[in-house]
Amino acid sequence: MLDADFFHRWMIAAAGLVDRDAEHLTELDSAIGDADHGSNLRRGFAAVSAALAKEPPQTPGAVLSLAGRQLISTVGGASGPLYGTLLRRTGKALGGAPAVSRADLARALGEGVAAVSQLGGAQAGDKTMLDALLPAVDALGTSFAAGRDAARAGAEATVPLRARKGRASYLGERSVGHQDPGATSAALLIAALADTAETAGGEA
Amino acid sequence: MSRDAQVGIVLVSHSGPVADSVAELARGLAAGGATAPVAAAGGTLAGGLGTSTELIAEAARSVDAGAGVAVLVDLGSAVLTVKAMLAEGDELPAGARLVDAPFVEGAVAAVVTASAGGDLDAVQAAASEAYDYRKA
Numbered sequence: 001m002l003d004a005d006f007f008h009r010w011m012i013a014a015a016g017l018v019d020r021d022a023e024h025l026t027e028l029d030s031a032i033g034d035a036d037h038g039s040n041l042r043r044g045f046a047a048v049s050a051a052l053a054k055e056p057p058q059t060p061g062a063v064l065s066l067a068g069r070q071l072i073s074t075v076g077g078a079s080g081p082l083y084g085t086l087l088r089r090t091g092k093a094l095g096g097a098p099a100v101s102r103a104d105l106a107r108a109l110g111e112g113v114a115a116v117s118q119l120g121g122a123q124a125g126d127k128t129m130l131d132a133l134l135p136a137v138d139a140l141g142t143s144f145a146a147g148r149d150a151a152r153a154g155a156e157a158t159v160p161l162r163a164r165k166g167r168a169s170y171l172g173e174r175s176v177g178h179q180d181p182g183a184t185s186a187a188l189l190i191a192a193l194a195d196t197a198e199t200a201g202g203e204a
Numbered sequence: 205m206s207r208d209a210q211v212g213i214v215l216v217s218h219s220g221p222v223a224d225s226v227a228e229l230a231r232g233l234a235a236g237g238a239t240a241p242v243a244a245a246g247g248t249l250a251g252g253l254g255t256s257t258e259l260i261a262e263a264a265r266s267v268d269a270g271a272g273v274a275v276l277v278d279l280g281s282a283v284l285t286v287k288a289m290l291a292e293g294d295e296l297p298a299g300a301r302l303v304d305a306p307f308v309e310g311a312v313a314a315v316v317t318a319s320a321g322g323d324l325d326a327v328q329a330a331a332s333e334a335y336d337y338r339k340a
Binding site for chain 2: 034036040069072073075076077078080081082084085088115119120166167
């Protein structure tokens with residue numbers, strides 16, 4: 001079972017991967033966006049780490065709710081409310097349980113992803129973070145490692161797509177040929193989850 | 205709703221100067237007596253492009269007189285941030301509502317209507333109707 005400490009370590013791991021890849025994310029974003037995705041997310045996840053350290057929440061749901069709230073208030077760009085809604089809604093779906101199973105998490109994350117889709121109005125294939133998250137949610141039912149692989153494959157599969165949401169959509173055909181920054185960072189979030197599960201030595 | 209309270213207007217832009225200027229324009233065009241309270245919340249706390257939940261929440265508090273708050277947004281993170289804040293439930297005043305309207309034209313319509321004593325539904329309708337004015 002996955003407790004609050006596991007979710008806390010997941011968020012710290014995500015902050016680490018975002019920090020490591022921030023320049024790469026910004027580079028991807030400079031091709032089709034406004035060149036701030038890496039720095040925005042780095043600031044957001046640094047705030048998440050700080051908030052969690054200050055007052056560690058006692059349940060998995062509370063960890064994700066606090067993290068989501070931090071992202072909404074500190075990121076500044078559209079990825080803030082999108083990732084914030086993802087984590088907050090997932091946290092809400094987990095409720096007040098002191099520990100949850102991988103299947104519980106996959107189900108809750110599915111609700112979080114649906115909320116992101118509703119907030120941004122995007123669907124699968126629109127070249128957004130959903131293209132990494134939707135396959136990841138399905139694969140998490142199998143294992144954490146399968147979730148990581150599916151998210152990564154989903155992000156890579158955004159290269160030939162034409163953007164239909166956000167600033168990149170103004171580029172039309174010129175958005176084709178670039179990997180979506182949001183799908184790339186979403187794959188990092190899922191990779192951090194799998195890394196945390198492997199470090200914990202739990203069922204992967 | 206208090207009989208005398210006016211609907212407050214919050215203008216949320218990706219850019220601080222855009223929000224400030226549109227607020228000034230709307231106040232100017234609504235002139236002729238006291239105008240409804242208008243607050244701009246553009247850009248990030250650091251003054252860059254983006255949106256700040258802190259600035260938005262503060263702006264909404266400052267114009268909330270109990271008759272409701274109409275929030276108009278321009279693009280990208282401004283839209284998504286306000287939607288996410290409304291979903292959260294406790295960062296914006298109870299009577300705050302996201303109004304679907306063109307930013308500049310909707311702001312003028314909203315401020316004129318609110319200044320004339322229109323309620324939140326009337327302000328929302330006037331701002332949204334600004335979409336119907338075709339320019340070519």
